[in-house]
Amino acid sequence: METSTFSKFSAEFLGTLVLVLMGCGSAVIAGANGTTGVGLLGISFAFGLSVVAMAYAIGHISGCHINPAISIGMVVAGRMKASDAAYYIVAQILGAIAGAGLLYLIVSNHPGFEMKPWALGSNGWGTGYLGQYNSTAAFVAEAAFTFIFLLVIFGATSTKNINGGFAGLAIGLSLVLIHIVGIQVTGVSVNPARSIGPAVLAGGEALKQVWMFIFAPIVGAVLSALVWKAVLEKN
Template identity: 45%
Template sequence: MDDSSTLQKVAAEVIGTFVLVLFGCGSVVYWSETAGEPAFVSTTTTVGLAFGLALMVMIYAFGRISGAHFNPAVSVGAALGRRLPWNQVPTYIAAQLAGAILGAAVLFGLLHGFDGFSAEGNMGQNGFGDASVGGYAMWAALLLELVLTMIFVWVILAVTDERNEHPGLAPLAIGFALVAIHFVAIPATGTSVNPARSIGPALFAGSEAIGQVWVFVVAPLLGGAIAGYTYDLLFGETRPRAAAGAFAPPGAVPGYGAPDQYQQQWNEPAAAAPHQQHQWGQPQWTPEQIAAWQAQQAQAQPGQQQGWPDDEGDAERTQIRPPR
């Protein structure tokens, strides 16, 4: 059951995105400021691991609270995949942007501990053309980020699927998926697959970074949207969870054969039909369902005023209570 409040979800998304930007972009910029020192060695591998491990740890820490999206593209994909009500998406994205900007601001301040530090083009921002390591073309950057984000969101939707029997390993799979994505895209664009991760550092990296950031907003959002829309079409519709562990085999434990709290965040029954939401986590029946229920009650007890069974129960008057 989703018992996290709106404030708790916002706090989880802010902190998680903050850590992702601070650790990931920090691994790039701190190395660039000490590149002349042979004792400090950083490569595509170390940067990719910094991003992936930071994400993995934050998912383990806060996944049970908000689902640990930390990425607007993931939230859009989750909504289109019917894992997140649409009325929560703006709040999630706002929290992610706040966390990313805060992370970049803290990194910006800390980097001034180096004499002569300049943030111009030196904040771990994303780029293409002359702003990228290999002069990567804009059209190619758009396609690369779209494809990689689509794959990334597919992975997230798959490992958080109710049908996945090993949800305890989901954060590990998601973290290492991001590591592999960084191994591919760092030489081309610096790797985004996350609009918030791109916007935060760009705000402190100068006009060129700000002028190019649209690519790293549009492409990941499109990739996440495609993944969310096509997941059920490709891999079958996810089953709405009736209760925690409802589809678990005998002897299963949470995280290994039965849903853990992180997986439950991604498979709340309320998320299955976003157009039916009126409050976070509270399902609302459609008019057709209400009419069918009323007809059922009238047929069961014709001519009687309908009411709820008393506290002691009454087997002769057992009724189905609609959700409030």
């Protein structure tokens, strides 16, 4: 029996909500500094484990894209209809905003809470943001990391892959790797919805810079899909 559109929409909404709440929450609540913080490695694993968990929870329902760049890449690679991708993307963005909203509801009730620039785990670049890399570095990193991320997804979910049962684990661990390398550059997006959610609530610089984290991941995803389709999986 084919899964209903509503079920797929709901799965993508909830999956993206969990990714933002747990991934960004690890950065905001658990923290990157201090003796009690989980550090950048912990934050990296929080994002990756969120994907692993959701892959096995909703993968059989919607494929667990929870990322507009993945949905767009699937369309370019011929694995998905554009009409289906459209409602996936709507669900993902709404889920990300809801996840950021839940995170705000939690952290805003802490006595020391302050809505600083790039709050709620927002992505960014430039003076005042983590490693203070410029916009060129931010674009190259986001496009390249998304390119790599999509290659892993295409390969792990290919019908030719005899280890397809481990796809969720491979995809999640690749996201951990990307975060380990890229957090200091942009906080790592590779996912427009993950960036839009926190930026909408944080406003300020996060919202001004969110265009980068929509544009660069889509460029990386499209290039990855083209390379996969035309070169790597070409008969």
